[in-house]
């Protein structure tokens with residue numbers, strides 16, 4: 756592994772090359788640096804290297820980092836882990852975006868707590884494209900129903916969809932899942948259930964497959980290991 760600055764530059768170059776291969780504007784893809792269980796010194800280096808958007812999976816760990824590294828609220832923090840209902844208040848108060856909304860009960864709680872905090876919270880609906888039993892996410896066939904119900908929650912701004920395909924050592928194995936998420940987003944947009952707040956976001960792709968995700972239309976890629984090295 757090089758320095759954090761080198762790794763960030765390499766990941767950004769790979770994102771840009773993948774976007775160009777697909778005839779896309781590289782600036783249409785935002786890099787979420789996944790900093791869960793990363794030593795704080797490496798997080799500090801990423802901020803020094805100009806990275807502004809981070810992804811976190813654990814509420815308490817994230818709250819400590821936000822307090823230490825972003826007291827003025829100048830950075831972006833996306834919650835990307837499984838969110839228990841009893842943590843909805845902390846998530847609604849601390850994050851720029853919650854990417855993992857997969858049930859109406861959670862959406863309703865996030866809406867209530869965002870409203871009480873005087874905020875409008877950007878969210879994504881997590882879709883379980885691979886249909887894996889152990890994974891979070893709404894089934895693709897149920898996404899429309901969830902989005903219809905969420906349209907009545909005024910403090911949430913539904914920006915798009917997120918997915919985590921089945922794990923594979925082969926990046927290409929993720930391609931049909933990423934494509935399925937894009938097609939689903941297009942369908943939901945045609946139905947008027949997405950796209951009310953501008954461009955529809957697709958959060959897909961991690962260290963092993965982010966280039967394939969960019970080729971398939973990702974607007975947010977969530978990359979940890981390729982930037983920070985192995986986690987603690």
Ligand SMILES: *Cc1c(COP(=O)(O)O)cnc(C)c1O
Nearest residue numbers: 789835961962963977978979980
């Ligand atoms: C940890 C995590 C990532 C980053 O994974 P890497 O393989 O380290 O890039 C991306 N998305 C989610 C939801 C994660 O939990």
